[in-house]
Amino acid sequence: MNYEIVELDELSGSKSTIYSVIIEDEEYTLFDSFVEENSVDHPDEVKLIVNKLYQIGHNFGAREQFFKLAEGKPGDGVCALYDEEDNKLRQYCIRYGSALIILGGGGPKPPQIRAWQQDDKLKKEAELMIWISRDIMKRMQDGEIYWSKDGTRLLGNLKISDNEE
């Protein structure tokens, strides 16, 4: 799968660099799609999530306490942003310490399910982030993607094409 890791200009700040992913030649990032898909049915929740991410980027950093950890597989860093008690949206991301996160998609979590595996949309979004996390990890091991010296940014080949392998 071809994808590009892009930095979200409005959300990134001095406390945390916030990225998302554009799949193939889509116009929008996974996070843009999440916002667009849920803006009609859950406008307040989407607004809250965007504002929390803004605060994380500019004022607080991606502190562990703001995330539901271990939403993916052991060690892949896939997690979800904590939502308010009555809210239903799950927004998935990959967290690399407090200085860097990659936002994915998500969707509403039906009240009758306990885990994302029980919902087709959440399963698709969570599994995509798990796949991206593994792919990034592999490319880091190969030296294709690496950390900036201060550990706040990803550098290297961030526009990934299957043909290059």
Place this chain on the structure above:
Amino acid sequence: MKNSKPARKHSSAFVNQLLAETSDVEKAQINNRMTLATRLDDLIAAKRWSKSEFAAKVGKSPSEITKWLSGTQNFTIDTLTEISLAFNLSVGELFAAPRPKIINHIHLLVKAIKSEPIPFNESVGKKTIDSTSGTFNSNYPAQNFSLSTFSNAQS
């Protein structure tokens, strides 16, 4: 050659629109909830308490504490009072930014009274610092050490 390019910057019309639609009051509410959550997390860490220990002190479940720390909680004044008492602080101090520890005076005195060579044995070289007086105790017979500091650190 290694590609050292950073990621391309992406500006999102959706994100821009939502940020523009957020009132100053809403922004301040979100900021205050997250500020208090980080302050609580820092206070718990400073006390070296686990979440469970803190939960027991305020009579809540650990999952309730996780919610408090998530930055989504709208605390009541009663709950804030319970929290502040657990930390022996006033409610107002929960919102105060912690003061950085600044040491503005250090007095260091090292005296060598005797300068004979010290015979090697296993007990020589064991040194301790008396934490109450700041005195450096050494098996080296000829040395004395004192350290005093003044700082604005809160107890």
